[in-house]
Amino acid sequence: MKKNIVLLMLFMANCAVALAATGNKPVTGNLHGPKLDTATFATGCFWCTEAKFQQLKGVKKVISGFSGGHVANPSYEQVCTGTTGHAEACNIIYDPAQISFDELLEAFFVAHDPTQLNRQGNDVGTQYRSAIFYHNAAQKQKADYYIGKLNTEKAYKSNIVTQVVPYKVFYKAEDYHQNYFNQNGSQPYCKYVIQPELEKFKKVFKNKLKS
Numbered sequence: 001m002k003k004n005i006v007l008l009m010l011f012m013a014n015c016a017v018a019l020a021a022t023g024n025k026p027v028t029g030n031l032h033g034p035k036l037d038t039a040t041f042a043t044g045c046f047w048c049t050e051a052k053f054q055q056l057k058g059v060k061k062v063i064s065g066f067s068g069g070h071v072a073n074p075s076y077e078q079v080c081t082g083t084t085g086h087a088e089a090c091n092i093i094y095d096p097a098q099i100s101f102d103e104l105l106e107a108f109f110v111a112h113d114p115t116q117l118n119r120q121g122n123d124v125g126t127q128y129r130s131a132i133f134y135h136n137a138a139q140k141q142k143a144d145y146y147i148g149k150l151n152t153e154k155a156y157k158s159n160i161v162t163q164v165v166p167y168k169v170f171y172k173a174e175d176y177h178q179n180y181f182n183q184n185g186s187q188p189y190c191k192y193v194i195q196p197e198l199e200k201f202k203k204v205f206k207n208k209l210k211s
Helices: 005-021 046-053 076-080 101-111 137-152 188-204
Strands: 037-043 059-067 087-094 130-134 163-166 170-172
Touching: 037 046, 037 101, 046 059, 046 087, 046 101, 046 188, 087 130, 101 137, 101 188, 130 137, 137 163
Parallel strands: 130 163
Antiparallel strands: 037 087, 037 130, 059 087, 059 170
C-alpha cells in the first residue's frame, strides 16, 4: 500500500527538480517522429493501464500488447498461461511538449502497486508484473533514479519490484483489446475493477486530464 498519494506526488516532483539539476536532458526522439515519443509500461492488466493513461493530456495514443517475453507473435490466450515470458504492456505515445517522461513515471507509480511481485490484486502471474521497458539510456536513468529515491524514502511499505529492462519488441494485442474499457464499460471486470481504479487515478491527476 502507498503512503498518502499527495506526498508521493510531491516527492516525485522534487525528484524531477533534483534530476534536472544534474543536467539530464529530456527524453527525445523515438518511434513516432521528432515531435512524439513513446513510453512502454506494464502495470498489471493492460485494459486498466490503457484506460488510465488515455486520460492524460499530452498522451496521443495508447496501444495494448505484450513485451518482455520469448514467444513471437503471441496470442492473448498464450500470454494468459504465463509461459511466454511476456507482460501485458502498453505503448504510450505522447507529446513531450505537453507531458514529460517524468510525469508519465509519476502516473506509473500511482497507477498500480509496484511492490507486488508478478501480480496486481487478483490478477496473478508473471504476465501481470510491474515493468518499465526503456527505449533509451535517458529513460533507464530516470526510472532507476526514481525507484532508488522512492525506496530510500520508504514511499511504500515494501521495496519496489518493478523491472527496468530494455525495450526489444512489442506485439500489439488483438483488436478487441484496444480501447477496451471505453468499448466494454458495462462488462463486470470494467465496472467493478477498472472503473473504481480509474476514478481514483483521475482524482489524483485532475489537473493533467484531457478536457
